[in-house]
Amino acid sequence: MSRFSGGCIYHFPLFKASDTILSDSFERSFRRYLTRKIGFESVMRIRCSRGLAIHTFHGNFFVRSTDLLSLPNVNPDAGFGMQVSIEESLSDLQNVCFQAAVLYTSSKGERRIRVHSLCLPVAANLSDILYSADQQCIVGLLAKMAVDRSHESSLSDARDAFINVAIDVLSAYKLIQSSGGHNSLLTPYNLRLLPLYILALLKYVAFRTGQSTRLDDRLFAMCQMKTLPLTSFIQAIYPDMYPVHYLDDKSCAEVDIEGTLVPQPPRLHLSAEKLNSNGAFLMDAGDHMMMYVGHNISTQFCTAVLGVPSFSHIPEEMYELPEIESPESERLRNFVNHLQNEKPYPTMLQVIRDDSLYRGKFIERLIEDRSESALSYYEFLQHLKANVK
Incomplete structure (x- = not known):
């Protein structure tokens, strides 16, 4: 309907209405709806x-x-x-x-x-088209078309179409290059992330294969692909990840937003190479946030930010940051609030220890790494390179 x-x-x-976390999530969504x-x-x-x-x-x-x-x-x-x-x-x-x-x-x-x-x-020539193409719009429309193809044909056909688009674009760009003999994979600057976004789509719940996915989850993800605004769509398939364990470091810039100093940590590639056991990493996937905490995180961070004496005392289920009167806590909460203010409504933040049962929720969003059934970003680029004509 x-x-x-x-x-x-x-x-x-x-x-379950008795589950505080689920009921809070329902309340936030319903309040936004009304x-x-x-x-x-x-x-x-x-x-x-x-x-x-x-x-x-x-x-x-x-x-x-x-x-x-x-x-x-x-x-x-x-x-x-x-x-x-x-x-x-x-x-x-x-x-x-x-x-x-x-x-x-x-x-x-x-x-x-x-x-x-x-x-x-x-445009009268192919190069003008390639140099002015919008990679996010391309991927957004591809996802909508892929949902229709999944319904009319098969999920496999939709996945093949993603890969064929990447190959066609890269082949077209190679064709217009004046000098031949390139061994590297060439792409226009404005389309440099197109292969990465396509890999992210292949690993997204709506289109992934080779791992257990509930039918309800897949169908909901497909519905989201058809209706999400573009900025929310990009964040859903390729979340933002930030290191948040050194926000008090002088190298971490701050900006004044309406009288509040908000840290601006760098965005990281979605790869386990960017994680370390001494850090804490915030992932913003649009409709939810996760903070991954390494087992060697300092006791100072645990005390000043999480309100616990050490890593081992972090609860298995922790869904909000405590308001602690410390500079570290204030900086992190200012940054999280800044991200929340850019959303239609505040989303849930889950704190996940690196030995937690929920660890897989975070790790599976590391798009650039190899999984049991999908290529890493490097392997995907090599696959494209081998098929570009």
Whole structure:
């Protein structure tokens, strides 16, 4: 029903109202659902220049005509995708235009319209296209298309399509290079992360194979692929990871955000090579956060940040940072709050010891490492290199 009504799906696996953590998560989601801005009785019309046509829409809505979508409700947590086909020659055009207009009724009963317009140059050669391509938009649309292919054909076909796209893009770029004989894998700077994002999709719950995945989890992940806004989608498939054990170090920069000093630790590659037993690492996956604590973490960090005397005293289930009056605790909480403020609603933070039963939840998100059924990032690049023509 949500697919055609502009709605959304929430997933609370193994939910028990008596479980404080699960009930808190449900409360946060439900509060956001009730308090977010919303539009009713909405329609979206998308227009484009002569010679172009939109042939496929992705998202939750009802298609009323070739360019008109019916949205019983529209909200800021929804994303959409469109595939455009070229039906006539564009050789006589220098630019093409797209316009999306949303007509809706606000929660105050006001009828409003919102319009977005986009003008893009028409490229006459392949290099202009490759050098101006947006890798995140490409991956976002690929994921939506892959969900449809999984339903219409098979999961295997969807996974093959991901790899074929990477090979085709890299082959096209190799073709336009003036000098031959390159032994390395070449890619435009703006598409340098495309292979990494595709590997992340192959390892994401919606499309992964070779490991136990509950059907409900896979279907929910596919629903998310179809409707997540682009920034949330990228963070879901390739989370942000930060070292948070040295926020008091002078080398860690701070920025003043509305009168609060917020540390800015560097983002790390999602690989076990970046972890060490002396550190603590925060992973932000969008809808949840995890802090991985090494067994050799200092007692100072345990006391000042976690409120326990040593690593062995960290609870097996710890889902929030205690408010401790110490500089270390204040810096970490300021950083976490800064990340939370960029989200639609605050998410759960789970503290995980490196000998915990929950360790696998963190480790499986280290996308660049090899797993039992998937290649490492380096091995994936070698596979692409061998197939690029």
